Amino acid sequence: MGTTPKENWSILIVDDQLGVRRLLFEALKDEFMAVYTAGSGIEAIEQVQECNPDLVVMDMKMPRMNGLEVLKTLRQMKYDNPVIMMTAYGELEIVSEAAKMGVKKHITKPFDLKELRVLIKETLKETSIA
Template identity: 45%
Template structure:
Protein backbone atom coordinates (compact mmCIF):
# COMPACT_ATOMS: atom_id res chain seq x y z
CA UNK A 1 0.00 0.00 0.00
CA UNK A 2 1.26 3.44 -0.91
CA UNK A 3 2.22 5.88 1.84
CA UNK A 4 1.03 9.49 2.03
CA UNK A 5 2.84 12.53 3.41
CA UNK A 6 1.15 15.85 4.17
CA UNK A 7 3.51 18.80 3.72
CA UNK A 8 2.33 21.82 5.70
CA UNK A 9 4.32 25.00 5.07
CA UNK A 10 3.29 28.54 4.18
CA UNK A 11 6.09 28.85 1.61
CA UNK A 12 4.93 27.55 -1.76
CA UNK A 13 8.49 26.97 -2.99
CA UNK A 14 9.29 24.67 -0.08
CA UNK A 15 6.05 22.72 -0.55
CA UNK A 16 6.72 22.35 -4.28
CA UNK A 17 10.35 21.26 -3.83
CA UNK A 18 9.55 18.74 -1.11
CA UNK A 19 6.60 17.42 -3.12
CA UNK A 20 8.76 16.81 -6.20
CA UNK A 21 11.47 15.04 -4.24
CA UNK A 22 9.13 12.90 -2.13
CA UNK A 23 6.86 11.96 -5.06
CA UNK A 24 9.95 10.89 -7.03
CA UNK A 25 10.32 8.12 -4.41
CA UNK A 26 6.81 6.79 -5.08
CA UNK A 27 5.25 8.41 -2.03
CA UNK A 28 1.93 10.27 -2.33
CA UNK A 29 1.96 13.90 -1.22
CA UNK A 30 -0.75 16.29 -0.06
CA UNK A 31 -0.05 19.97 0.61
CA UNK A 32 -1.40 22.56 3.04
CA UNK A 33 -0.35 26.19 3.47
CA UNK A 34 -1.17 26.39 7.19
CA UNK A 35 -2.45 24.38 10.12
CA UNK A 36 -6.12 25.07 9.41
CA UNK A 37 -5.81 23.71 5.87
CA UNK A 38 -3.85 20.72 7.19
CA UNK A 39 -6.63 19.85 9.65
CA UNK A 40 -9.14 19.94 6.77
CA UNK A 41 -6.94 17.63 4.66
CA UNK A 42 -6.61 15.22 7.59
CA UNK A 43 -10.42 14.97 7.89
CA UNK A 44 -10.75 13.48 4.41
CA UNK A 45 -7.43 11.73 3.75
CA UNK A 46 -5.42 8.92 5.31
CA UNK A 47 -2.00 10.40 6.05
CA UNK A 48 0.98 8.41 7.32
CA UNK A 49 3.31 11.31 8.06
CA UNK A 50 3.07 15.08 8.32
CA UNK A 51 5.95 17.47 7.66
CA UNK A 52 4.90 20.53 9.64
CA UNK A 53 6.45 23.99 9.58
CA UNK A 54 6.49 25.75 12.93
CA UNK A 55 6.11 29.37 11.77
CA UNK A 56 2.99 29.94 9.65
CA UNK A 57 0.14 32.46 9.57
CA UNK A 58 -3.38 31.56 10.74
CA UNK A 59 -2.35 28.48 12.73
CA UNK A 60 1.30 27.80 13.47
CA UNK A 61 2.91 24.42 14.02
CA UNK A 62 2.55 24.27 17.79
CA UNK A 63 -1.13 25.21 17.61
CA UNK A 64 -1.58 22.58 14.91
CA UNK A 65 0.03 19.94 17.14
CA UNK A 66 -2.30 20.96 19.98
CA UNK A 67 -5.32 20.70 17.66
CA UNK A 68 -4.24 17.24 16.48
CA UNK A 69 -4.04 16.09 20.08
CA UNK A 70 -7.37 17.69 21.07
CA UNK A 71 -9.13 16.09 18.10
CA UNK A 72 -7.47 12.69 18.61
CA UNK A 73 -6.04 12.76 15.10
CA UNK A 74 -3.39 10.06 14.95
CA UNK A 75 -0.65 11.10 12.53
CA UNK A 76 3.10 11.05 12.97
CA UNK A 77 4.65 14.52 12.77
CA UNK A 78 8.11 15.67 11.78
CA UNK A 79 8.33 19.39 12.22
CA UNK A 80 10.46 21.83 10.30
CA UNK A 81 11.98 24.88 11.94
CA UNK A 82 14.83 27.31 11.42
CA UNK A 83 18.17 26.98 13.14
CA UNK A 84 18.13 29.01 16.33
CA UNK A 85 14.61 27.90 17.26
CA UNK A 86 15.70 24.93 19.34
CA UNK A 87 13.20 25.75 22.12
CA UNK A 88 10.43 24.95 19.66
CA UNK A 89 11.83 21.43 19.30
CA UNK A 90 11.35 20.87 23.03
CA UNK A 91 7.83 22.34 22.97
CA UNK A 92 6.86 20.25 19.95
CA UNK A 93 8.25 17.04 21.47
CA UNK A 94 6.06 17.68 24.50
CA UNK A 95 3.05 17.84 22.18
CA UNK A 96 3.87 14.56 20.48
CA UNK A 97 6.04 15.35 17.47
CA UNK A 98 8.23 12.46 16.35
CA UNK A 99 11.28 14.31 15.02
CA UNK A 100 12.45 17.58 13.53
CA UNK A 101 14.29 18.98 10.53
CA UNK A 102 16.16 22.26 10.67
CA UNK A 103 15.91 24.74 7.79
CA UNK A 104 17.75 25.20 5.57
CA UNK A 105 17.73 21.46 5.02
CA UNK A 106 19.56 19.07 2.74
CA UNK A 107 17.07 17.26 0.50
CA UNK A 108 18.88 13.93 0.84
CA UNK A 109 18.59 14.21 4.61
CA UNK A 110 14.86 14.94 4.33
CA UNK A 111 14.31 11.92 2.08
CA UNK A 112 16.30 9.70 4.44
CA UNK A 113 14.28 10.87 7.45
CA UNK A 114 10.95 10.48 5.63
CA UNK A 115 11.74 7.03 4.21
CA UNK A 116 13.17 5.76 7.49
CA UNK A 117 10.08 6.95 9.28
CA UNK A 118 7.61 5.51 6.76
CA UNK A 119 9.29 2.21 5.95
CA UNK A 120 11.62 1.30 8.82
CA UNK A 121 9.38 2.11 11.76
CA UNK A 122 9.28 -0.62 14.36
Protein backbone atom coordinates (compact mmCIF):
# COMPACT_ATOMS: atom_id res chain seq x y z
CA MET A 1 0.00 0.00 0.00
CA GLY A 2 2.84 2.40 0.78
CA THR A 3 4.20 2.07 -2.77
CA THR A 4 1.20 3.72 -4.41
CA PRO A 5 1.97 7.39 -5.13
CA LYS A 6 -0.38 9.92 -3.56
CA GLU A 7 -2.61 12.05 -5.73
CA ASN A 8 -1.38 15.64 -5.69
CA TRP A 9 -4.63 17.04 -4.33
CA SER A 10 -5.88 18.28 -0.98
CA ILE A 11 -9.28 17.36 0.44
CA LEU A 12 -11.34 18.88 3.27
CA ILE A 13 -13.81 16.58 5.06
CA VAL A 14 -16.61 18.43 6.89
CA ASP A 15 -18.89 16.48 9.21
CA ASP A 16 -20.11 17.16 12.75
CA GLN A 17 -19.71 13.46 13.64
CA LEU A 18 -16.19 12.68 14.82
CA GLY A 19 -16.50 9.03 13.80
CA VAL A 20 -17.31 9.95 10.19
CA ARG A 21 -14.42 12.44 10.04
CA ARG A 22 -11.97 9.87 11.43
CA LEU A 23 -13.20 7.14 9.08
CA LEU A 24 -12.88 9.33 6.00
CA PHE A 25 -9.52 10.75 7.10
CA GLU A 26 -8.11 7.24 7.58
CA ALA A 27 -9.60 6.06 4.27
CA LEU A 28 -8.19 8.96 2.25
CA LYS A 29 -4.94 10.05 3.95
CA ASP A 30 -2.73 7.61 2.05
CA GLU A 31 -4.20 8.54 -1.33
CA PHE A 32 -4.05 12.32 -1.32
CA MET A 33 -1.35 14.90 -0.66
CA ALA A 34 -3.32 16.40 2.25
CA VAL A 35 -6.57 15.56 4.02
CA TYR A 36 -7.99 18.15 6.39
CA THR A 37 -11.04 17.81 8.63
CA ALA A 38 -13.56 20.20 10.13
CA GLY A 39 -16.26 19.42 12.68
CA SER A 40 -18.48 22.43 12.04
CA GLY A 41 -19.39 24.99 9.41
CA ILE A 42 -17.24 27.65 11.07
CA GLU A 43 -14.25 25.29 11.12
CA ALA A 44 -14.86 24.48 7.46
CA ILE A 45 -14.77 28.15 6.49
CA GLU A 46 -11.57 28.66 8.51
CA GLN A 47 -9.94 25.60 6.89
CA VAL A 48 -10.83 26.80 3.40
CA GLN A 49 -9.33 30.21 4.15
CA GLU A 50 -6.20 28.65 5.59
CA CYS A 51 -5.61 25.65 3.28
CA ASN A 52 -7.65 26.31 0.10
CA PRO A 53 -8.35 22.60 -0.50
CA ASP A 54 -8.84 21.32 -4.03
CA LEU A 55 -12.14 19.70 -3.02
CA VAL A 56 -14.55 19.73 -0.07
CA VAL A 57 -16.60 16.70 1.00
CA MET A 58 -19.31 18.13 3.27
CA ASP A 59 -22.24 16.83 5.25
CA MET A 60 -25.33 18.93 4.68
CA LYS A 61 -26.98 18.29 8.07
CA MET A 62 -24.93 19.94 10.80
CA PRO A 63 -25.96 21.90 13.89
CA ARG A 64 -25.67 25.70 14.05
CA MET A 65 -24.51 26.17 10.45
CA ASN A 66 -25.70 23.58 7.92
CA GLY A 67 -23.91 22.63 4.74
CA LEU A 68 -25.98 24.95 2.54
CA GLU A 69 -25.10 27.93 4.75
CA VAL A 70 -21.42 26.95 4.62
CA LEU A 71 -21.62 26.54 0.86
CA LYS A 72 -23.23 29.96 0.45
CA THR A 73 -20.45 31.54 2.53
CA LEU A 74 -17.74 29.72 0.56
CA ARG A 75 -19.21 30.91 -2.73
CA GLN A 76 -19.35 34.49 -1.39
CA MET A 77 -15.64 34.10 -0.55
CA LYS A 78 -15.08 33.17 -4.23
CA TYR A 79 -14.17 29.57 -3.34
CA ASP A 80 -15.12 27.87 -6.59
CA ASN A 81 -13.45 24.50 -6.13
CA PRO A 82 -15.73 21.47 -6.26
CA VAL A 83 -17.86 20.38 -3.31
CA ILE A 84 -19.29 16.90 -2.88
CA MET A 85 -22.34 16.84 -0.61
CA MET A 86 -23.07 14.02 1.79
CA THR A 87 -26.82 13.76 2.31
CA ALA A 88 -29.23 11.38 3.95
CA TYR A 89 -31.59 9.41 1.75
CA GLY A 90 -34.48 11.51 0.49
CA GLU A 91 -33.01 15.00 0.94
CA LEU A 92 -33.80 16.04 -2.63
CA GLU A 93 -34.60 19.65 -1.71
CA ILE A 94 -31.10 20.06 -0.26
CA VAL A 95 -29.51 18.50 -3.35
CA SER A 96 -31.54 20.83 -5.57
CA GLU A 97 -30.60 23.92 -3.53
CA ALA A 98 -26.91 22.98 -3.53
CA ALA A 99 -26.99 22.39 -7.29
CA LYS A 100 -28.05 26.03 -7.71
CA MET A 101 -24.78 26.94 -5.95
CA GLY A 102 -22.68 24.86 -8.30
CA VAL A 103 -22.57 21.50 -6.51
CA LYS A 104 -22.63 18.84 -9.20
CA LYS A 105 -21.95 15.72 -7.11
CA HIS A 106 -23.49 14.22 -4.02
CA ILE A 107 -23.36 10.93 -2.21
CA THR A 108 -26.07 9.48 0.01
CA LYS A 109 -25.25 8.25 3.51
CA PRO A 110 -24.53 5.52 4.30
CA PHE A 111 -22.13 5.14 1.38
CA ASP A 112 -19.42 2.78 0.28
CA LEU A 113 -15.88 4.14 0.79
CA LYS A 114 -14.77 2.83 -2.61
CA GLU A 115 -17.65 4.67 -4.23
CA LEU A 116 -16.65 7.91 -2.47
CA ARG A 117 -12.99 7.51 -3.52
CA VAL A 118 -14.04 7.09 -7.15
CA LEU A 119 -16.38 10.10 -6.94
CA ILE A 120 -13.61 12.28 -5.42
CA LYS A 121 -11.05 11.29 -8.05
CA GLU A 122 -13.49 11.70 -10.94
CA THR A 123 -14.53 15.13 -9.69
CA LEU A 124 -10.94 16.30 -9.26
CA LYS A 125 -9.89 14.99 -12.68
CA GLU A 126 -12.88 16.68 -14.33
CA THR A 127 -12.06 20.03 -12.76
CA SER A 128 -8.31 19.86 -13.41
CA ILE A 129 -8.96 19.44 -17.15
CA ALA A 130 -11.08 22.58 -17.28
